[in-house]
Amino acid sequence: MRARMWCSRLWRGRPARMHALLLTALVALSGIIAVPRLDSAPPPRTTLLVLGDSLTWGSNYFAKAQTRLAATGTFDTVVVDSRWGRRISGPTSARYSGVVAYKTLVADGLRPTAVIVALGSNDVAILVKRREFVAVIDDLMNAIGNVPVVWLTVHRVDSANVTRQSQRFNSTLIKELARYPLATVFDWVSVATSDPSVVDPDKIHLTPKGYEVRAKVYLALASELAQRASDLTSTTTTTLPTTTIAP
Known part of the structure; x- marks a missing residue:
């Protein structure tokens, strides 16, 4: 009877001792066990904005630029925002100022x-004046x-003076x-031309x-921009840390 009780106590204690011995051996062999974290996050959403004036408005009206840009699936969201008479900047409404239009879109969540x-x-x-062009571009x-960003040069030849100003703007744009x-x-x-x-x-x-x-130019530029944006995202990828288990 005593022998059976002793054997029973021995059997009940054996798993605990074996676990302790196994853990000790693992620690002795490796010191610390590193378990990599396999966290993953969905890719960020991409949004293309085409900010323009009457030329962009016409591309949207006659050639369905926004619909065609969205149909490519290159970007998750495509917004073509254009107005007749819109300038680059100036203390006016979003209708006539590209800067105000951009800030308004961002304030609305874009x-x-x-x-x-x-x-x-x-x-x-x-x-x-060149410095005036620099100011509004900046x-x-x-x-x-x-x-x-891709910025299209300006082509206006409706008068000799405006043609010269267009050339001056374009050279300033390239330099700036x-x-x-x-x-x-x-x-x-x-x-x-x-x-x-x-x-x-x-x-x-x-x-x-x-x-x-x-519109076809916008489609080509959108493809180029998507690649550039993707390259930016891939170069900013961070390495995830590991989780360590100490004895």
């Missing part, structure tokens, strides 16, 4: 991850912040955007064919 800027056509008819770029690492300039002038049939007889706006060409 978070652009890439921007196509198609403004300047109305500024070249009013502003005359005003909008500072409002947009640290996201990829070189200061912004995430910004590039698209040469719309070369597109417009290579095929005169895209420009309306008023030498400011576009023909229906021209608006189709402009």
Whole structure:
């Protein structure tokens, strides 16, 4: 009887002792056991904003730019915001100021991850000095912040004076955007001059064919911007820490 009781106590105590011995052996062999955390997060949502004036309005009306941009699926959200007579900046409403329009959209919850800027056509008819162009360009770029941007050059040939101002604006734009690492300039002038049939007889706006060409430019630029935004995201990926289990 005593032998059976002793054996029973021995059996009940054996698992605990074996566990202790196994843990001691593991600690002796490895010191600390590192268990990687396999946390994952969904990719951030992407938003393209096309900010423009009457040329962008026409591209949306005649060539369905926003619908076609959204249909590609390149961005989760696409917003084409354009108004007739809109300038780059100025103390006016969102209808006539690109800066005010951008800030209003952001205040309403929009978070652009890439921007196509198609403004300047109305500024070249009013502003005359290079420093004035610099001021309005910087005003909008500072409002947009640290996201990829493509800005289209201006093509207006409705008078000799406006043509000169357009050229001055474009050269200023190229020089100024070189200061912004995430910004590039698209040469719309070369597109417009290579095929005169895209420009309306008023030498400011576009023909229906021209608006189709402009919409296709936006589609190509959107693809480029999506890649640039993706590259930015991949280069900012952080390494997750490990969780350690000590004895």
